[in-house]
Amino acid sequence: MCGIIGFMSRKKKMINGEKIALGLCSLKERGNGKGSGYVGYGIYPTKYKDCYAFHILIDNCPKFEKIKVAVENILEQYGTIVKDEEIPTEEGIIKKVHIPWRYFYEVDEKFADKEEDVIVDIVMDINDNIDGAYVISSGKDLGVFKAVGWPEEVAEFYRIDKYEGYLWLAHARYPTNTKAWWGGAHPFNLLNWSVVHNGEITSYGTNRRFVEMFGYKCRLLTDTEVVTYILDLLLRKHKLPLELACQTLAPKFWSEIDDLPEEERELYTALRLTYAGAMLNGPFAIAVATPAGLLFMNGEIEDDTVMFGLTDRIKLRPLVAAEKDDLLFVSSEESAIRRICPNLDRVWMPDAGEPVIARVWK
């Protein structure tokens, strides 16, 4: 099960978080109250826009201060904490087993040429080595808000209506294979990559071993985490164009590749062979938000946020897309989109394995 929904304003119009919460509440039946989450892009537009915003879950236990100091020790090795505070939450809605904390952070100038690698290292270090601290987002001008609870509870808990963003993704979880806990709720994020996912990555073991060869560490006990790291590897490190990166996640069948013209046949064969470990097997529908300034399309740098939705090749999980003016939506169900925006210009069901991509209008 699981329900996903996301939308993006291609004009970068700011939209209140209550809208995404409204849509996600409509997908309540697809979850079971054991995990809901939101990510907003553009939510820190003023003072801290250019800082890395770390959202970190710290265990709500007597050791809280100790864990926090350990986190700060790691952060201070590579840069400066510009500001830190508890993420504002509403009391009495869900049991606060973790305290969500945020750090606005600048990387030291001496790492200027590999800033993003440093952030990835910090995330892996904290998740791997500090007991009781989990980084749930680490991008600029964005943040993940997630917990164990129903969509409306988590929205209320984090006061999601106090944030405005031009891109939102959300997820209602129905955990099946791994435990329900705050860090295992979606979205999963690294730098400016965020992923929500409905389904099951049965190739998790293969994919995990693949990304571990490149230094990523899967510590959050949910299969979706690995998708985030694969995207960071393919798109940021290996600089694959988005369309080809989607092809490595959900490649064409060999029988289809056989029927292609020679040049394409060579390309898709090479992709499948090079990135066999990045292929996702099992039923999935995912929605992904990607960062600014990193995407390479046909050799050109695309300097803006992109959102895309993708399903497995034989369509074992649902995904619909819709448009209204500058807004592009993807969701598990059409009714969730219509809850936010009753009159749509266009509604369609994307082909299995073919991404729907929303890009900022120039």
Add this chain to the structure above:
Amino acid sequence: MEVIEIDAKNMHYRELNEKIHQAIKENPDLKKIILRNVLGQRFIGNSLRKKDLTIEIYGTPGGDLGMFMSGPTIIVYGNCEFAPGNTMDDGKIIIHGNSGDVTAHSMRGGKVFVRGDVGYRSGIHMKAYKEKVPTLVIGGTAKDFLGEYMAGGKIVVLNIDKEGKDLGKIKGKMIGTGIHGGAIYIRGEINKKQLGVAADIKPFTEEDLKNIENDVKEFCQYFGLEDKFESLLYSKWTKIAPISKRPFGKLYTPDLF
């Protein structure tokens, strides 16, 4: 009362379905229920048995519309989500829009008409028994795995757009994967490569034409396409039917056969 109207705005599916059941119970001469502002409510028409009842839906009903239904007619002015007609036994569902994945899932009787397109795995595991022949008629196109594991009944795909014009080349893949009963009729040509395991292209005969004539006629009546009826019916059709009754019989025990 013969007609009852319910405003489903912001109503949970459980409440809406209880209201429908209650309305039927309290009004023996009820002929029509009109549902307005429907948005995502699942299981509408679930298990209803009243043959002379029509339910009109305005909006986007949720999944499993008309599940286990045996008798009534549901007319939807809008799109449907997944699995309308799931294990339906008798009656009709007429959809004036598109419909999602697994439309007519495991249907065992009655008819489903979709004016627009349907999603993946439509008609999956439809089955027939004696006089019960479930029928799915699709106006537009069907995504891959149409009629997957189909055991009986018929699927008719007209391949026309909103204006009734021909949509050209059929796109679906893996058509009839695992089919072992019933037939799929597609208006247009199919390449053998588009078929799934166990499906085969069979000659389209006079008998087949008779078999679908009433379904095409009914479709044209519901959606105001009466003038197109003859040109649609007398077109090039492809019939897809099983290679055998037990396509996977030798999969695990080849020596026993």
